[in-house]
Amino acid sequence: MPTTTIAGRKVSVDDDGFMTEFDEWDEDTAVALASSIGIELTAEHWKAIRFARNDYRSQGQTPSIRRASTVGGMDTKSLFALFSGRPATKMAYIAGLPKPADGS
Amino acid sequence: MKNLLILGGGTAGSIAANKLRRRLPTDRWAVTVVDSDDDHRYQPGFLFVPFGTYRPDQVTRSRRRYLSGDVDLVYARIERVVPDEHVVELSDGRRLPYDALIIASGVTPRPDQTPGLLGEEWGRTIHEFYTYDGSVALARALSTWPGGRLVTSVVEMPIKCPVAPLEFAFLADSHFQERGIRDRVELTYVTPLPGAFTKPIAAKAFGSTLSDKGIDVEPDFMLMEVDPERRVLVSYDEREVPYDLLVVVPVNMGADFVAASGLGNELNLVPVDKQTLQSKAHPDVFALGDANDIPTSKAGSVAHFAIDVFVENFVEYATGRPMTHAFDGHANCFIETGHGKAMLIDFNYDTEPLPGRFPVAGLGPMSLLKQTRLNHLGKLAFEWIYWNVLLPGRPLPLPADMSLAGKRTDLLTTARS
Known part of the structure; x- marks a missing residue:
């Protein structure tokens, strides 16, 4: 498993750059990961990221957009605006979670 | 006498009922299947009905005929499961007690979940082929369609048989060639996935098959709504894809009674252990086939391979032993x-x-x-x-x-x- 340095700390990532250790993440890593894909985190972003982290902790898998909207109470269209193009993937990337299952 | 209750007599429910009936002693376990009608559909046939290569009457046979004589079949709608009382309530007021419950009620296409699909154009310029009625209506529409922009659109994953929409696009290409109007048809494949399929190597192979056949792909397209008057698909990130004939694969959801029973996730799928298919919430409840949330394709082959493993486990479970077999997602x-x-x-x-x-x-x-x-x-x-x-x-x-x-x-x- 490769490692990389994010926000001055060494963290484990997969081949696509998604963090693999839930506990290696902190808010500084989130800011650095977000800025690496051109996103500056606002309060709305943080709401989504916190939902994703909490949901992963209780469910053991990265939430889908449908889950973020039906369970997390977030508006799907806003998620697309916040994390342009691929919200589930970008949200997971910034939240330090595995790349979302695409539903096979 | 103990009761094994199976909700749903489709592919998974029927295979499980027949296999378990042979493995469980008849003086100790009764096996009962509940379904609302006697129409067992051969769902892979729905793909061929729109192109006239399967006749509609070829896809339906009797559920009863394909269940072992020692399996009871109850025709009823399911209202809800009461897991704490180990009872299933039917809409006609009957209550069926169970010692073990198998939920095999599958998933259903839900066009009502996407604004603009259901309306005057449903069955005219907007179609689906995942139901008997849908595939028959599409056959009628395709046989006289003069050409134009045919868009195949997958609304959201996961769907039953994730390769079927690709197959539909491939078969449409060859159908219009045979009719001699391929040059008057523009084919577009719209998907929420970044490519043609969920897994990279197959996505590459399917992607090049699409481009060889002159089928355009619109990837990463999360459908927000359809505007049936302007005939455009609109995504959440405000892209638009125009169509003349739309063949959509609607959101797939588990049965409403699963939600009403508090047994489902946000798509009414039952969360289960992916190796034993046992409910994460209730140890006497299992979910087989499309009704569960295991991370592999929703397909008859998965139901079949999973049940091979499940039956061995259930025989152990029924005699109070630990389950020792694990499904690999085949x-x-x-x-x-x-x-x-x-x-x-x-x-x-x-x-x-x-x-x-x-x-x-x-x-x-x-x-x-x-x-x-x-x-x-x-x-x-x-x-x-x-x-x-x-x-x-x-x-x-x-x-x-x-x-x-x-x-x-x-x-x-x-x-x-």
Whole structure:
């Protein structure tokens, strides 16, 4: 498993750059990961990221957009605006979670 | 006497009922299936109905006829499960107690979940082919369609048989060629996925098949709504795709009674352990086939392989022993590519579809991820196997676990880089 340095700390990532250790993440890593894909985190972003982290902790898998909207109470269209193009993937990337299952 | 109750008499419910009936002593366990009607549909046939290669009356047979005589079949709608009382409530007021419950009520296309689909244009310029009525209506529309922009659109994953919309696009290409109007038809494939399929190596193979056939792909398209008057699809990130004829695969959801019973996730799928298919919330509840949330394709082949493993576990469970068998997520799907050819994929939780030979390494006779006539014949022969081998629960000479023998595993490292 490769490692990389994010926000001055060494963290484990997969081949696509998604963090693999839930506990290696902190808010500084989130800011650095977000800025690496051109996103500056606002309060709305943080709401989504916190939902994703909490949901992963209780469910053991990265939430889908449908889950973020039906369970997390977030508006799907806003998620697309916040994390342009691929919200589930970008949200997971910034939240330090595995790349979302695409539903096979 | 203990009661095993099976909700749903489709592919998974029927196979499980027939197999378990043979394995559980009749003086100790009663096996009962609940379904609302006697119409068992051969769902793979729905793909062929729109093109006239299957007659509508070919896809339906009697549920009762394909259940063992010692299995009871109750015709009723299910209101809800009361897990704490171990009872299923039917809409006619009856209450059926259970000692073990299998939820096998599948998933249903839900066009009501996307604004603009249901309305005056539903069944006219907007169609689906995942139901009997839908595939019959589409057959009527296609046979007289003069040409224009035909868009195949997958609304959201996961869907039942994730290769079917690709097959539909491939078959549409060959259908319009045969009718001599292919030059008057623009084909577009719209998907929420970043490519043609969920797994990278197969996505590449399917992607090049789409481009060889002149089918445009619109990836990463999350459908927000359809504007039936302007005839455009609108995505959440405000892209638009115009159509003249829209063939949509609506959001797939589990049964409403699953939600009403508090047993489902946000898509009414029952969260289960992916190796034993046992409910994470209630140890006497299991979910088989499309009704569960396991991370592999929703497909009849998955139901069949999973039940091979599940039956061994359930026999242990029924006698109070720990369950010792684990399902590996094995799926095996034929993909019709038109002109009498088909591809074949074979994969599981850990290994994506790879090229190679199947089922015997080096010999085949089937080829994986390659268009061949033999794969197409395999797909056609499967109908007979479905009714005569799979549903009755007779052994198929294929192991439940996926095998790596015969597969190009060397591609796994190179494809990802």
